[in-house]
Amino acid sequence: SLTERLQQTFKKLRGQGVLTEKNVSDALREVRRTLMEADVNVIVVKQFIDNVKTRALGQEVLGSLTPELQMVRIIREELTALMGEETVPLQIAPSGPTSVMLVGLQGSGKTTAAGKLARLYQKQGRNPMLVAADVYRPAAIEQLRILGEQLEIPVFSMGDQVSPVDIARAAMKQALKQGHDFVVIDTAGRLQINEELMEELARIKASIQPTEILFVANVMIGSEVVNVAKTFDEILDLSGVILTMLDGDARGGAALSIRSVTQKPIKFAGTGEGLDALEVFHPDRMSNRIIG
Amino acid sequence: IASNRKIDEELLEELEMILLQADVGVQTTLKLLDRIREVVKERGFDDSSQLEGILQDEILTILDGSESRLHVGPERPYAIMVLGVNGVGKTTTIGKLAARLRQEGHSVLVAAGDTFRAAATDQLDIWCQRAGADLIKGSQGADAAAVVFDSIHAARARKADVLIVDTAGRLHTKKNLMAELEKIGRVMGRELEGAPHEVLLVLDATTGQNAIQQAKQFNEIAHVTGIALTKLDGTAKGGIVIAVREEVGIPVKLIGIGEQIEDLRDFDAAEFVEALFI
Ligand SMILES: Nc1nc2c(ncn2[C@@H]2O[C@H](COP(=O)(O)OP(=O)(O)OP(=O)(O)O)[C@@H](O)[C@H]2O)c(=O)[nH]1
Ligand SMILES: Nc1nc2c(ncn2[C@@H]2O[C@H](COP(=O)(O)OP(=O)(O)OP(=O)(O)O)[C@@H](O)[C@H]2O)c(=O)[nH]1
Numbered sequence A: 001s002l003t004e005r006l007q008q009t010f011k012k013l014r015g016q017g018v019l020t021e022k023n024v025s026d027a028l029r030e031v032r033r034t035l036m037e038a039d040v041n042v043i044v045v046k047q048f049i050d051n052v053k054t055r056a057l058g059q060e061v062l063g064s065l066t067p068e069l070q071m072v073r074i075i076r077e078e079l080t081a082l083m084g085e086e087t088v089p090l091q092i093a094p095s096g097p098t099s100v101m102l103v104g105l106q107g108s109g110k111t112t113a114a115g116k117l118a119r120l121y122q123k124q125g126r127n128p129m130l131v132a133a134d135v136y137r138p139a140a141i142e143q144l145r146i147l148g149e150q151l152e153i154p155v156f157s158m159g160d161q162v163s164p165v166d167i168a169r170a171a172m173k174q175a176l177k178q179g180h181d182f183v184v185i186d187t188a189g190r191l192q193i194n195e196e197l198m199e200e201l202a203r204i205k206a207s208i209q210p211t212e213i214l215f216v217a218n219v220m221i222g223s224e225v226v227n228v229a230k231t232f233d234e235i236l237d238l239s240g241v242i243l244t245m246l247d248g249d250a251r252g253g254a255a256l257s258i259r260s261v262t263q264k265p266i267k268f269a270g271t272g273e274g275l276d277a278l279e280v281f282h283p284d285r286m287s288n289r290i291i292g
Numbered sequence B: 001i002a003s004n005r006k007i008d009e010e011l012l013e014e015l016e017m018i019l020l021q022a023d024v025g026v027q028t029t030l031k032l033l034d035r036i037r038e039v040v041k042e043r044g045f046d047d048s049s050q051l052e053g054i055l056q057d058e059i060l061t062i063l064d065g066s067e068s069r070l071h072v073g074p075e076r077p078y079a080i081m082v083l084g085v086n087g088v089g090k091t092t093t094i095g096k097l098a099a100r101l102r103q104e105g106h107s108v109l110v111a112a113g114d115t116f117r118a119a120a121t122d123q124l125d126i127w128c129q130r131a132g133a134d135l136i137k138g139s140q141g142a143d144a145a146a147v148v149f150d151s152i153h154a155a156r157a158r159k160a161d162v163l164i165v166d167t168a169g170r171l172h173t174k175k176n177l178m179a180e181l182e183k184i185g186r187v188m189g190r191e192l193e194g195a196p197h198e199v200l201l202v203l204d205a206t207t208g209q210n211a212i213q214q215a216k217q218f219n220e221i222a223h224v225t226g227i228a229l230t231k232l233d234g235t236a237k238g239g240i241v242i243a244v245r246e247e248v249g250i251p252v253k254l255i256g257i258g259e260q261i262e263d264l265r266d267f268d269a270a271e272f273v274e275a276l277f278i
């Protein structure tokens, strides 16, 4: 693990007498490599290392009898500062139905997450409704309809010939009328560079003013996540993130990159294909997973 | 000469950034930059403007190869198995591939080997209708290997040229799901000599270093013969395929450049390498 390797590095260094700036730089190279191999974007890594370096070159480390322990403590503190301290709950609407809109790249797990979220709040005693606003992907509506059927949660759909903006608007009217206090809107996957489709999301937002807009991202995503997340955030002002496929073995540096570039909270983790596989996201657990 | 040395190091750092941002990965990037340094030493280069060209050549050497084309072999039916983790674009790629093979004059049968995910068969059904391919499906929750078994016999009976087998997305960390995949492969080999004749691993171009693990694990289970790299119409460069080729030896054969039926291309290594540096 990084902790063990840092301890080994510093043990060797201490044998050479006083710890120098160069020693700390060498140790930081180890940290840099660890984060990069964990898929943290190289720019995000640079910023992180700079923050750590500023502290590591102070008396905290250089003047300490146990520099490796100070180093590890600083790294953990900086990671926590970046990832966030505690879990952040889903906002509940002050009046009327709470609406959650899911957005993201193709195949990131949005439709599945929609089912999972609706299920989570159903278990908490709410009366959820799912909204099939993906009119593009073949059988997307059918996919959500089946999930709703499995969960015994109603799915609002107007077929695939109606615009997602109109579907979302009509869905919220229906939710209010039928007393659904929790509405999850599934949207089609799209590239952040597709202006027309990003504009469509902005129009859905303007039309229904969702309580939450959650960016759904596959945790195994690489460097480009910074540009993707940044664009989605700039256009929609995301309220949070869902990271999916945490049941795999991707180290998940994407979590750090997303946090660094958007400052938005990661609220949930998808941990499997089943509809119960959704957990509240724990930032500290993710930090441990990234640095290994 | 001393000042040119300095320029080289700065330029090498710039190139390093480009490679890392393109998901080439730390190890592969270091190897590539070391090789450039060697070339520069050997040839006594002092012209920095040529560094990027040397780097592109090095990557091209790794990626190129005559075996990087998807050919329909002489076997009938020619069986293509498509696998990969969740959401990467397997079903969509099959739809595109079936359409292309139809256009080339082949009769195509598709097996709905994803019997698990909601509406997987409905999705594939729509693609097959668009492509002009027949579809063999089982009932929801049916044994995937049984559907594949049926499809091989149907392909023979209907004298289909090509059989394409869709499988459910699965994380390579799930032992039981990988075992199911292995079983599907065995059933194919038992019912049809040499099948699967082509094993396509679908990788999403946005994937980071985990793609290498995916390639290794899937290759262990089902000797992968080629990669279909999808979503290259996005901003991710898919640099992970360089390490996959170097470490696992699997060539990229196809790329996905969109969500429409015509958005499938043969892999062009030169174009791909050029795009890394844009
Ligand atoms: N293992 C695992 N698989 C997941 C998870 N979340 C979703 N999936 C799977 O990932 C695949 C894609 O999920 P979808 O919900 O269809 O993704 P999507 O974002 O709606 O896709 P598009 O609508 O095409 O953009 C499916 O096979 C899901 O079962 C997860 O947390 N873990
Ligand atoms: N932009 C873009 N989207 C793609 C491409 N290939 C597939 N997609 C989209 O990616 C999403 C997932 O595609 P699928 O074909 O369902 O992926 P899959 O691997 O079969 O997913 P599972 O069966 O759930 O594991 C869909 O929204 C597709 O339209 C591509 O080349 N470019």
Ligand SMILES: [Mg+2]
Binding pocket: A110, A111, A112, A134, A137, A140, A186, A187, A188, A189
């Ligand atoms: Mg979907």
Ligand SMILES: [Mg+2]
Binding pocket: B090, B091, B092, B114, B120, B167, B168, B169
């Ligand atoms: Mg599929």
